[in-house]
Amino acid sequence: MENELLRQELNPFMPGAGMQPPELVGRERDLEIVDRMIARTKLNNLDRGIIFSGLRGVGKTVLLVKLQEMAAGKNMLTAKIESSGNPDDDYEAIFHEINLAAMKIHLVGGLKKRLGDVISNIKSMSFGAFGLSASVSRESSAQTSENPFKLELLIESITTELKKSNSGLYLFIDELQEMADEPLGTLMSIQHKMGQRSLPFYIIGAGLPNLPGVLSKSRSYAERLFEYRTIGQLSDADAAEGFQKPARRNGRPFTDDALNELIKVSSGYPYFIQAYGKAAWNASGSNPIPLQAVTKSEACARAELDDGLYSARWQRTTPPGRRYLAAMAKIGTESPSSTAEVADRLGKSTGEISMTRDKLIKLGLIYSPEYGKVAFTVPGMGEFILRAMPSDGQVYDGR
Structure with missing residues (x-):
């Protein structure tokens, strides 16, 4: 019993919404694109935003989190929200996260103080409640109508300061297809204007396969505003790495026939890799993990997928x-x-x-x-x- 508990404690696989996998595989090209964006920002060269679209379970949220960490680690000012579909809530989240990021940034040359001064000056303007603080209460509809102006002023002022320090503002938005046309159109318009003014503001968004169409419907120039990336199933080679690398690192690799079966049943979906990997690891007391453990645990993995991906969605319709x-x-x-x-x-x-x-x-x-x-x-x-x-x-x- 103790061995079984210890085995489960050491299990490197864990399915969950937005949880970082033990091994991020098959997304090297996406990481390279954002790394290039950061390098160009440091040289004061402009770039486009990026839109990632794909089915659920392919790792879009995980990728956004990784990209934000990468950008923040290279002295970019980053903010991340998940669109709620409510315009007021989305505006408030954007204001709050940008403000929070400005408070946390660690750059030399007094940038943190300059950003604080920018925010304080904008807050002191006669707009009413600005919404930068998490404790700000929602006011009248007049506040909603002022939000586009406030946001543009905030982003223009911040990116002007960031450019002086060879940095930029990266806004990561998950579930972007859920965002109402207002503020979606405003955000795209702001990125368009900042590009015309040579100011480094970029939207990096993720959503379902219909997201490119949603953006194009909101603004006709959306096609030229972003680089579009489809996030899909992993190749067999990448899926094999997703299973085998963490298993080997934790001392219990899969046999070749077990790995082949895992690749087959997971269909290259990162969420499935975590579910099937977790179940097979827990089902096996052997080292290496054999095919029998994989086949024995497949029903358990499917049950985990049913609970984690399907049941709630089916029931709420x-x-x-x-x-x-x-x-x-x-x-x-x-x-x-x-x-x-x-x-x-x-x-x-x-x-x-x-x-x-x-x-x-x-x-x-x-x-x-x-x-x-x-x-x-x-x-x-x-x-x-x-x-x-x-x-x-x-x-x-x-x-």
Whole structure:
């Protein structure tokens, strides 16, 4: 029993939303791009922002956290928020995080004091409550209408000071597709203006596959404002490293046949790697970890994925939403579904189910990869739905 407990304590794998994996693999190119941005910023050369898009479970949040750490470690001023979809909350979070970053920055030449003076001066202007402090209460709608002006003034003033010290402001935004058009449009407009004024302000955002379309709809110049990066499944070689490197570092590597099976069942998704790696490690008392431990633990890994990725999303949808998702799953679990075929399976017209589709998109459960098509945002969601449905294949109104 003690050996088993010790084995679990030493387990390097841990699935979790946004948790840093023991080994970040397959993202070297993305790290290089931001490293180049930082180098250019130090030389007072301009660059574009970056947008990362992909399905859930591919490691976008983990990548943002890593990139922020890298930028902050090289004396860039960094702030990170997760969009809530509420304009007031998002503005308040941006103001607060930029202010907090300015208080923490460690640079020579009095930059910290100059940034503090900038913020104090802006706060003292007759805007009403500025919103930089976490304790500031939300005021009238007038405050909301002033937020774009306050934010532009803040960013212009801060980046003017940062440029003197060969630094820049990097704003990292997760779940960017959730952000309302205001402040989304304002942020893009500010980055556009700062570029015209040769001031180093960059948005580095992450979101679902529909994010590039959301940005383009908000501002026509979005295509030229960002470098777009699709974050997808890892290659077999990278997935193998994701399993084997931390396992070997902790003294219990996988056998070749065990590793091949793990690569197969994880499908190259970083979240799946953590779930299957954790289950196989805990299931094996041998060293190296054999194939039998992997196959024995696969049901446990799937249960962890069900709890961590699927169940809550399935349960929080309405009965019509669950029927729509079930129809998609029956059509196919891998490829996008035709909205016309979904409607046909539900015995309705596409117009009758359009509201349900839109609600599912807003919930982040599906997205539209092209006109007339819908797809799951969570890999494996279709298989989960087929497993979760009653044996008669019906989706009941009750939970």
